[in-house]
Amino acid sequence: MNKASTEVQISARRLTRIYRLGETEVVGINHIDLDIHEGELVVLKGNSGSGKSTLLALLAGLDQPTDGELIVAGQNLCKASTAQLTLYRRATVGIIFQSFNLLPTLTVLENTCLPALLAGKPLSPVKSRAQELLEWLNLGSRLQHLPSQLSGGEMQRTAIARALINDPAIILADEPTGNLDSRNGELVIELLWQLNRKFGRTVIIATHSVLADPYAGLFLFLKDGVITEHRWKK
Numbered sequence: 743m744n745k746a747s748t749e750v751q752i753s754a755r756r757l758t759r760i761y762r763l764g765e766t767e768v769v770g771i772n773h774i775d776l777d778i779h780e781g782e783l784v785v786l787k788g789n790s791g792s793g794k795s796t797l798l799a800l801l802a803g804l805d806q807p808t809d810g811e812l813i814v815a816g817q818n819l820c821k822a823s824t825a826q827l828t829l830y831r832r833a834t835v836g837i838i839f840q841s842f843n844l845l846p847t848l849t850v851l852e853n854t855c856l857p858a859l860l861a862g863k864p865l866s867p868v869k870s871r872a873q874e875l876l877e878w879l880n881l882g883s884r885l886q887h888l889p890s891q892l893s894g895g896e897m898q899r900t901a902i903a904r905a906l907i908n909d910p911a912i913i914l915a916d917e918p919t920g921n922l923d924s925r926n927g928e929l930v931i932e933l934l935w936q937l938n939r940k941f942g943r944t945v946i947i948a949t950h951s952v953l954a955d956p957y958a959g960l961f962l963f964l965k966d967g968v969i970t971e972h973r974w975k976k
């Protein structure tokens with residue numbers, strides 16, 4: 743990725759999230775400065791408890807910082823209202839979790855359509871787009887299956903389809919291969935890479951695994967809530 747030719751899409755300054763548990767304060771992340779360009783593939787590395795999920799939750803608009811600034815795709819997430827954060831989550835980011843987070847009573851097709859329907863989009867075009875995405879993800883024969891009838895790899899591919907249904911510019915993945923065997927893990931990382939390479943999406947993956955390493959343009963190393971190193975692939 744030629745960074746000079748792309749815009750800074752994510753900008754954090756002194757970004758901080760302190761959790762308060764009664765009298766005790768726990769550092770999630772602390773004074774993080776960060777610029778991520780559009781179309782970058784970023785891998786977040788760090789030991790358990792180093793702050794990877796905290797940073798992703800802030801970027802996802804699932805949580806708000808206790809201090810500092812965070813601007814994503816022109817939106818100031820520190821000052822956003824609850825309604826603005828909901829809109830942001832539906833329009834700007836797609837989120838993939840280790841535990842898939844599919845709704846157990848909805849089919850693959852229904853799970854995939856849900857974020858677009860919640861965003862008020864009309865059913866028929868949403869269904870067509872969901873079917874296209876699910877075909878692309880090799881789930882065309884699973885549309886009417888419930889999550890409990892799927893393998894782990896199929897569940898994660900459904901979660902990817904759901905993350906893409908609103909055509910987000912940024913894909914955030916928190917340990918996306920953590921519950922998969924190595925073959926399915928590789929497939930998921932290759933799909934994320936294709937979204938980055940072919941479709942220009944910014945992809946940020948927090949992971950302990952090395953599967954994403956060959957595809958990373960930028961590694962961010964976290965320790966105790968602080969970025970200790972930005973390393974660009976040569």
Ligand SMILES: Nc1ncnc2c1ncn2[C@@H]1O[C@H](COP(=O)(O)OP(=O)(O)OP(=O)(O)O)[C@@H](O)[C@H]1O
Pocket residue numbers: 761762763768769770771788789790791792793794795796797
């Ligand atoms: N909701 C919360 N309430 C209190 N403390 C929290 C909360 N979420 C995270 N923390 C703390 O913030 C710190 C960073 O946690 P975080 O989950 O971001 O780390 P991580 O790098 O994602 O870890 P892992 O690799 O194990 O998922 C840890 O000390 C954790 O205990």
